[in-house]
Amino acid sequence: MDLWYTEKHSDNVGITMKTTGTLFSGKSEFQQLDIIDTLEYGKMMLLDGLVMVTERDEFVYHDMIAHPALFVHPEPKQVLVIGGGDGGSIREIMKHKGVELATLCEIDGLVIEKSIELLPSMACEIDGSNPRVKLHVDDGLAYIREHQNEFDIILVDSTDPIGPAVGLFEEDFYRLVFGALKEDGIMVAQSESPFYHAEIQKNMYKNLRAVFPIVEMYQAFIPTYPSGFWSFAFASKKYHPVKDFDRERAASRDFYTKYYNEDLHLGAFMLPTFAKENIAD
Amino acid sequence: MDLWYTEKHSDNVGITMKTTGTLFSGKSEFQQLDIIDTLEYGKMMLLDGLVMVTERDEFVYHDMIAHPALFVHPEPKQVLVIGGGDGGSIREIMKHKGVELATLCEIDGLVIEKSIELLPSMACEIDGSNPRVKLHVDDGLAYIREHQNEFDIILVDSTDPIGPAVGLFEEDFYRLVFGALKEDGIMVAQSESPFYHAEIQKNMYKNLRAVFPIVEMYQAFIPTYPSGFWSFAFASKKYHPVKDFDRERAASRDFYTKYYNEDLHLGAFMLPTFAKENIAD
Amino acid sequence: MDLWYTEKHSDNVGITMKTTGTLFSGKSEFQQLDIIDTLEYGKMMLLDGLVMVTERDEFVYHDMIAHPALFVHPEPKQVLVIGGGDGGSIREIMKHKGVELATLCEIDGLVIEKSIELLPSMACEIDGSNPRVKLHVDDGLAYIREHQNEFDIILVDSTDPIGPAVGLFEEDFYRLVFGALKEDGIMVAQSESPFYHAEIQKNMYKNLRAVFPIVEMYQAFIPTYPSGFWSFAFASKKYHPVKDFDRERAASRDFYTKYYNEDLHLGAFMLPTFAKENIAD
Amino acid sequence: MDLWYTEKHSDNVGITMKTTGTLFSGKSEFQQLDIIDTLEYGKMMLLDGLVMVTERDEFVYHDMIAHPALFVHPEPKQVLVIGGGDGGSIREIMKHKGVELATLCEIDGLVIEKSIELLPSMACEIDGSNPRVKLHVDDGLAYIREHQNEFDIILVDSTDPIGPAVGLFEEDFYRLVFGALKEDGIMVAQSESPFYHAEIQKNMYKNLRAVFPIVEMYQAFIPTYPSGFWSFAFASKKYHPVKDFDRERAASRDFYTKYYNEDLHLGAFMLPTFAKENIAD
Structure with a gap:
C-alpha cells in the first residue's frame, strides 16, 4: 500500500x-x-x-536536549522537563545517577498515556516504575509559577511556537523559568532551525538575553526536522556551557550516548556564520 | 501549477x-x-x-569542501578540483589570493556549459574570464595519472558513488590522488551522509586510510542532501586538520563566508558518536 | 496530518x-x-x-456488475458470486426477490471477516443473517468444478489478473464457468479499463469468445479505478444483453439504483470506437 | 528526475x-x-x-464537444467556438465538409500562440492555413453580442467556472448565445463532472432551461479530468439530440473518430440515475 x-x-x-x-x-x-x-x-x-519524535532519530534530540546542561552543571539534583511527554528527555536524565528527582510537567495527558502504550523505548522511565520520576499533567507556566527557586536544570522540550506551546517562547515565560531555577540553574530549550526559522530565533534569543546573563545556541542534526539542522538555547545564571564544561567528567560518563560525546559538546557550540549572526546581540 | x-x-x-x-x-x-x-x-x-546543488544552500557545501583544506595548508598554490563542474568550488578557491592556479577537471562538458549559462552565481569563475582558472573536460583519473606530484590541494567534488563517479571512491583512485599531490598535499572529498550511507563511508575511509597517513571526517548541514547531515573526508600527507590549523590566519581572512568560520572549522571535526564509530579504524 | x-x-x-x-x-x-x-x-x-472498493463510489461497481445480468435473465434463481468478499454484489443481488439463493465463493476469509466488521454498508447481506445467502471460503475454480449446471448467473467479482485472481482471466476458467451455468445462464466479469488495459482486454475477450456464443462489453464510470473508465464482460449462452433486454421490467423495479437504470443499461453497451475496436473479433 | x-x-x-x-x-x-x-x-x-488538454486523451473531449451537435443539426454551415484556443474543437469541426466557416473566439491570444507552437496536432487548423477558419482574440460575450442570429452551432469550450470563464455559466450569457444562434441553432457547452460538481451543474442546467426549450446532458470519459466522468450540455432551439438524430448520416461519416460513433452518440445521453436526478427540472 x-x-x-x-x-x-x-x-x-x-x-x-x-x-x-x-x-x-x-x-x-x-x-x-x-x-x-x-x-x-x-x-x-x-x-x-x-x-x-521518531524511533530512529530521537536519540539525537534527547541526547542533545539533556546531556549538555547535565554535564555543565556540577551537581544537578532537581531537574524539571516542561513538555516532553514522550519521556525521551526523562530517560536521558535518569542516566545521571546524581539526579535525585526529575519532574515531567506535560500539559497533555494523552501524549503521556499513548507514549507509554506505543513508544515504550522512549517512555520507559515515565511509566510509574521509577521513584526518581514524578509526573504532573499541567500547564508548564502554572507549574513553575508555584515552584520558584527549586530546580538545578529546566529543559523546555516543547513543540513549535504555534498551538499550546506559543507562550513558551516569550520573555514572561523565561522570567518565570529564571525564578524557578536555583541561583546557579540552567535552562535548555529547543530553539528551532537556523535555516528555516531565523525570525523566530531572533526573537527568542532576544527574549532570553533580556532575562539570563549567559545565552548560547548549540546545534544538532535531526533528519526528520525541517532542514535537518536544529538548535537548542542554553540559558544559564552562572555556568558557561563551554568555559565551565568539565570535559573529563563528560568523557568518563558510565553510559553510552549514540550522538553526544565530550568533543561534540564543544563542537555543537561552534556555529555557522549565518546562524551566529542571526542571533547576535 | x-x-x-x-x-x-x-x-x-x-x-x-x-x-x-x-x-x-x-x-x-x-x-x-x-x-x-x-x-x-x-x-x-x-x-x-x-x-x-541549489542556489539557496550551495554556500554550505562549497564553503566546506574548499576552505578547511585551504586554511590548513600553509601556502596552497596549485589546486585541482575533480568534478565540480558547477564552478562553486572554484569560486571559493579563488577567494584565496595566494592560489596561483586552480584547475577544474570535469568529465562532463555539458555540466560546465549549462552552469555558465544558467547558474552564473556559482559558475562566475569558470566562464573563461579568470586567468588563474584552467578548465579540462576530462576524466579525473586519466588527468591525475598524467599530473603526478603537482598539486598542493585536490578537492574531489563528485557525485555519489554510482554512475560516472563510482571509481572516485576506490583505493586505486586515492593512490593516484596521493601521487598527484606534492609531499605536503591535502585531499578533500565529499563523503556522503553518516546517517544514510554508513556502509559506503566505512569502505571509503578504509580505502583512504590504506593510502594517507592522516584521515579525518568532518561534517556540515546541507538541507537538500539526504538527512541534511553531510560529511567530507580530509586526507593529508603531513598537515593535521585540527592540530595544524592556524585559527588566527582563518579568522583574519579578507572575505566573507556565510557558513565557514575559524571556530566552526574546529567544531566540524567533532563528530557524533555513531558517525565516529562507524569509520573508526 | x-x-x-x-x-x-x-x-x-x-x-x-x-x-x-x-x-x-x-x-x-x-x-x-x-x-x-x-x-x-x-x-x-x-x-x-x-x-x-470505496464507500463513496462502490454503488457504481456493484450496480453494474449485478443488475444488467439480473434484468436480462428472465428468471434468475441461483446466482453465484466468485470473489466479491466485500459483499456489495450480494447486497445488490438480494434486491431481486426472485433470487432463491446467492452463493458467495471467496478465496480469502479475511476479506469477508473484515468487511463484515468494517464495511457493514456493503457486507450487510453476508453477515449470516440472510438465509438466501450462502458463504463458501474456497477457491472459485475448485468450487465451480464441483457445481456444474447449477447457476442461472455467475458474477466474477475479481481483482486484477495478478495475484490470486490470475486464473480467472483464462479460457480454462471460462469453460468451467460455462459448465457451471444452466443452459440459458449468463456470466458477468469485471474486465478492466479500455484505456489502460487494452492488451489484457484483447486476450480476455478472445478467451471468452472461444467459449460463449454471446460476448459483449459494457462500461461504467468508477472514479477510483484507473482512468475512471471501467468495463464488464457479459458472456451468455442464450440471452443477448440488449436484444433480449426487457426495458419495462427493469423500469418497474421496486428498489432504488443510484447508478443503474433501464436507459443506462442500453447506453452502457454503446462503446467508444477505440474500446470496441480493441476487442473486435 | x-x-x-x-x-x-x-x-x-x-x-x-x-x-x-x-x-x-x-x-x-x-x-x-x-x-x-x-x-x-x-x-x-x-x-x-x-x-x-493532454495529447493522449484530448480525442475524447474534442470528439464529444463537436460531433454530437454537428451530426444533429441537418446542415451546419456557420459554427462558432468560444474558448477552445488549443484548436482541437476547430480541428473536429473542419472534418465536416459542409461547414463554410468556423470562427474561434478565444480571449487569450497566448493560448492560441503557444498551441500553434507546441501542440500542433491540436492546433493544425488554427495556424492561418485554412480559409474556412477565422480567429478572433476577443471576449466571447462581447463577440456574440455583436453577432446575433448568425450561427448554426456555438460550442462553449471553456475552462471551469472560475477565473475568466465564470461568466460563461450564467443565464445572461446563455441569452446572448440564444440570440447569436439562428432559429434552429444548437449550443453545446462543457458542463463539468456529475461526480464532483453537482452544485455547479444544478445551477448551470437551471440557467440553460430558462433560455432554451431543449436542454439535455450527455457524458464522456476523460481520464485526466476530475473523476474521469465528464459531461456536456446540449441546448437547442429546435432539434432534439436523440429524437432528431440521423443515425445513418453519422454512420456514413467520411472520417475516423476514435471515441465518437453513431451508437455512442445515443448511449452518451443515457445517464446514471444520480446524474440525471441532480439536473432534473
Whole structure:
C-alpha cells in the first residue's frame, strides 16, 4: 500500500515518508495526536500534524536536549522537563545517577498515556516504575509559577511556537523559568532551525538575553526536522556551557550516548556564520 | 501549477520541493542533466535525478569542501578540483589570493556549459574570464595519472558513488590522488551522509586510510542532501586538520563566508558518536 | 496530518487521496489486506495495495456488475458470486426477490471477516443473517468444478489478473464457468479499463469468445479505478444483453439504483470506437 | 528526475503524473499558462494550474464537444467556438465538409500562440492555413453580442467556472448565445463532472432551461479530468439530440473518430440515475 506521510516545512518544501499504518489518531483537549508507523524511521509521533519524535532519530534530540546542561552543571539534583511527554528527555536524565528527582510537567495527558502504550523505548522511565520520576499533567507556566527557586536544570522540550506551546517562547515565560531555577540553574530549550526559522530565533534569543546573563545556541542534526539542522538555547545564571564544561567528567560518563560525546559538546557550540549572526546581540 | 520534485533518499523517505519549471533537461554522454527552478531553493541542478546543488544552500557545501583544506595548508598554490563542474568550488578557491592556479577537471562538458549559462552565481569563475582558472573536460583519473606530484590541494567534488563517479571512491583512485599531490598535499572529498550511507563511508575511509597517513571526517548541514547531515573526508600527507590549523590566519581572512568560520572549522571535526564509530579504524 | 494514499495506475500516473488512518492492515494466506479511511471516498479496501472498493463510489461497481445480468435473465434463481468478499454484489443481488439463493465463493476469509466488521454498508447481506445467502471460503475454480449446471448467473467479482485472481482471466476458467451455468445462464466479469488495459482486454475477450456464443462489453464510470473508465464482460449462452433486454421490467423495479437504470443499461453497451475496436473479433 | 504534476480535484483527492519538463510557463493578461511534458499523457496544457488538454486523451473531449451537435443539426454551415484556443474543437469541426466557416473566439491570444507552437496536432487548423477558419482574440460575450442570429452551432469550450470563464455559466450569457444562434441553432457547452460538481451543474442546467426549450446532458470519459466522468450540455432551439438524430448520416461519416460513433452518440445521453436526478427540472 503506497501510503505516504508528508510534512511541509514551508509551502514549498517538505519531507515525505512511507507509512505502514496509523497506530493511534485522536484529539485531546489541546491538540491532534497521531502515532504512525514508518518504514524508514519506525514509529513516529505527530502533534497537530508535525513530526515530534521518531524511533530512529530521537536519540539525537534527547541526547542533545539533556546531556549538555547535565554535564555543565556540577551537581544537578532537581531537574524539571516542561513538555516532553514522550519521556525521551526523562530517560536521558535518569542516566545521571546524581539526579535525585526529575519532574515531567506535560500539559497533555494523552501524549503521556499513548507514549507509554506505543513508544515504550522512549517512555520507559515515565511509566510509574521509577521513584526518581514524578509526573504532573499541567500547564508548564502554572507549574513553575508555584515552584520558584527549586530546580538545578529546566529543559523546555516543547513543540513549535504555534498551538499550546506559543507562550513558551516569550520573555514572561523565561522570567518565570529564571525564578524557578536555583541561583546557579540552567535552562535548555529547543530553539528551532537556523535555516528555516531565523525570525523566530531572533526573537527568542532576544527574549532570553533580556532575562539570563549567559545565552548560547548549540546545534544538532535531526533528519526528520525541517532542514535537518536544529538548535537548542542554553540559558544559564552562572555556568558557561563551554568555559565551565568539565570535559573529563563528560568523557568518563558510565553510559553510552549514540550522538553526544565530550568533543561534540564543544563542537555543537561552534556555529555557522549565518546562524551566529542571526542571533547576535 | 502543482509541480513537485521528489528525491527519494531511500525507498521509504525523500524530500519534496515545489517547482516552477525546468530550465534545461538533456542527456550528455555520461548522465542525465536537469536544471529546474524551485520556489524554496531557487535553481537546482540534478544529475541522474539527484540534487547536486541549489542556489539557496550551495554556500554550505562549497564553503566546506574548499576552505578547511585551504586554511590548513600553509601556502596552497596549485589546486585541482575533480568534478565540480558547477564552478562553486572554484569560486571559493579563488577567494584565496595566494592560489596561483586552480584547475577544474570535469568529465562532463555539458555540466560546465549549462552552469555558465544558467547558474552564473556559482559558475562566475569558470566562464573563461579568470586567468588563474584552467578548465579540462576530462576524466579525473586519466588527468591525475598524467599530473603526478603537482598539486598542493585536490578537492574531489563528485557525485555519489554510482554512475560516472563510482571509481572516485576506490583505493586505486586515492593512490593516484596521493601521487598527484606534492609531499605536503591535502585531499578533500565529499563523503556522503553518516546517517544514510554508513556502509559506503566505512569502505571509503578504509580505502583512504590504506593510502594517507592522516584521515579525518568532518561534517556540515546541507538541507537538500539526504538527512541534511553531510560529511567530507580530509586526507593529508603531513598537515593535521585540527592540530595544524592556524585559527588566527582563518579568522583574519579578507572575505566573507556565510557558513565557514575559524571556530566552526574546529567544531566540524567533532563528530557524533555513531558517525565516529562507524569509520573508526 | 498530511497522510496520502497514492495508487499508481502505471509507472507514470496515479490517483492520490488524503487519508485519516488505517483501520486494518494484515496479511492473509493470499494477499495483503488494508482498510483505510479517506476524506473524499470514505472507507476504502485495498488488496495488495490496489483499491478494490470505496464507500463513496462502490454503488457504481456493484450496480453494474449485478443488475444488467439480473434484468436480462428472465428468471434468475441461483446466482453465484466468485470473489466479491466485500459483499456489495450480494447486497445488490438480494434486491431481486426472485433470487432463491446467492452463493458467495471467496478465496480469502479475511476479506469477508473484515468487511463484515468494517464495511457493514456493503457486507450487510453476508453477515449470516440472510438465509438466501450462502458463504463458501474456497477457491472459485475448485468450487465451480464441483457445481456444474447449477447457476442461472455467475458474477466474477475479481481483482486484477495478478495475484490470486490470475486464473480467472483464462479460457480454462471460462469453460468451467460455462459448465457451471444452466443452459440459458449468463456470466458477468469485471474486465478492466479500455484505456489502460487494452492488451489484457484483447486476450480476455478472445478467451471468452472461444467459449460463449454471446460476448459483449459494457462500461461504467468508477472514479477510483484507473482512468475512471471501467468495463464488464457479459458472456451468455442464450440471452443477448440488449436484444433480449426487457426495458419495462427493469423500469418497474421496486428498489432504488443510484447508478443503474433501464436507459443506462442500453447506453452502457454503446462503446467508444477505440474500446470496441480493441476487442473486435 | 522524479518530477510529478498533481492536480487536486478537491482538497482530498487528485491525479498525479510524472513529468519530464516544462515546455512553456508564462502569465498572460488573463491567466497562468503552462505546457508540460508527461510520460503517460504526452504534452499537457494547464490554465491556472488545471489540466485543460493532454495529447493522449484530448480525442475524447474534442470528439464529444463537436460531433454530437454537428451530426444533429441537418446542415451546419456557420459554427462558432468560444474558448477552445488549443484548436482541437476547430480541428473536429473542419472534418465536416459542409461547414463554410468556423470562427474561434478565444480571449487569450497566448493560448492560441503557444498551441500553434507546441501542440500542433491540436492546433493544425488554427495556424492561418485554412480559409474556412477565422480567429478572433476577443471576449466571447462581447463577440456574440455583436453577432446575433448568425450561427448554426456555438460550442462553449471553456475552462471551469472560475477565473475568466465564470461568466460563461450564467443565464445572461446563455441569452446572448440564444440570440447569436439562428432559429434552429444548437449550443453545446462543457458542463463539468456529475461526480464532483453537482452544485455547479444544478445551477448551470437551471440557467440553460430558462433560455432554451431543449436542454439535455450527455457524458464522456476523460481520464485526466476530475473523476474521469465528464459531461456536456446540449441546448437547442429546435432539434432534439436523440429524437432528431440521423443515425445513418453519422454512420456514413467520411472520417475516423476514435471515441465518437453513431451508437455512442445515443448511449452518451443515457445517464446514471444520480446524474440525471441532480439536473432534473
